[in-house]
Amino acid sequence: MDNHHRSKRALAIGLALAIVFDTAGQLLWKFTAATLPSTASLWPTIDAMLRQPLILVLVGVFFCQLINWLKVLEHADLSYAQPITSLSYVSVCAFSAHLFGEHIGPAKAAGILCILSGVWLVSQSKPLAGSGREK
Amino acid sequence: MSATLAGVLLVILSSAIEGFAQVCLKRSAIVSIGKFRWIALGVSLFIFEALFYTGALQRLDISTAYPLGALSFVSVTLFSRWMLNETIDRGRWIGLTLIVCGAALVVS
Numbered sequence: 001m002d003n004h005h006r007s008k009r010a011l012a013i014g015l016a017l018a019i020v021f022d023t024a025g026q027l028l029w030k031f032t033a034a035t036l037p038s039t040a041s042l043w044p045t046i047d048a049m050l051r052q053p054l055i056l057v058l059v060g061v062f063f064c065q066l067i068n069w070l071k072v073l074e075h076a077d078l079s080y081a082q083p084i085t086s087l088s089y090v091s092v093c094a095f096s097a098h099l100f101g102e103h104i105g106p107a108k109a110a111g112i113l114c115i116l117s118g119v120w121l122v123s124q125s126k127p128l129a130g131s132g133r134e135k
Numbered sequence: 136m137s138a139t140l141a142g143v144l145l146v147i148l149s150s151a152i153e154g155f156a157q158v159c160l161k162r163s164a165i166v167s168i169g170k171f172r173w174i175a176l177g178v179s180l181f182i183f184e185a186l187f188y189t190g191a192l193q194r195l196d197i198s199t200a201y202p203l204g205a206l207s208f209v210s211v212t213l214f215s216r217w218m219l220n221e222t223i224d225r226g227r228w229i230g231l232t233l234i235v236c237g238a239a240l241v242v243s
Contacts, residue, residue, distance in 0.1 A: 033189065045189060066160075066178065073164040078157055079215035079223050083208055086234045089241045111240025118233030125226045 142194030154210030201242035
């Protein structure tokens with residue numbers, strides 16, 4: 001029982017961290033992408049990306065995100081854990097509103113409510129319901 | 136082909152890649168041998184996804200591209216079912232539907 005609670009708590013912490021890294025990554029990604037020239041071709045885009053110093057921070061965040069995410073996937077189904085990370089849409093929205101004074105209109109507010117109830121529903125299912133059949 | 140159509144196809148392609156990449160990462164957590172190979176494949180796929188999605192953003196209005204990006208939640212769930220045999224109960228399906236609609240609303 002104690003073990004069960006500990007792994008449940010570890011999963012909750014892992015999911016929370018996943019949302020934090022995802023939020024940081026998305027905000028940094030948006031910022032980095034905004035500095036890229038608008039060219040349709042692949043290689044100049046990659047070249048411009050590699051010249052942007054922020055890309056190093058971004059790679060660091062992605063690395064932490066990956067390590068944490070692999071840990072989460074050891075304790076939960078993909079179809080359980082991944083939808084829960086949609087909470088980062090809420091945090092990015094809240095962060096943008098707070099930081100850039102972006103207005104949260106009725107459509108966004110309804111979207112936030114949908115995400116919160118959707119995540120609540122998904123979180124009510126068993127974290128590891130279906131990969132038991134895997135060899 | 137119009138730029139909009141190409142952009143929409145690129146978003147759909149990146150969503151499908153996201154689903155497959157996540158399945159690879161989950162596989163790495165399941166298998167006992169060859170974990171690293173699955174992780175490497177998953178990460179490479181994420182890089183391709185980022186490139187395709189960047190391409191989509193250059194062809195589409197952000198107000199179209201971001202809500203369409205919510206499709207990746209659908210593809211991850213479908214791929215989990217098809218390739219990992221995960222059981223998606225009713226709660227997860229309804230939750231997924233709410234999440235997709237919510238995510239699309241939040242970014243539109």
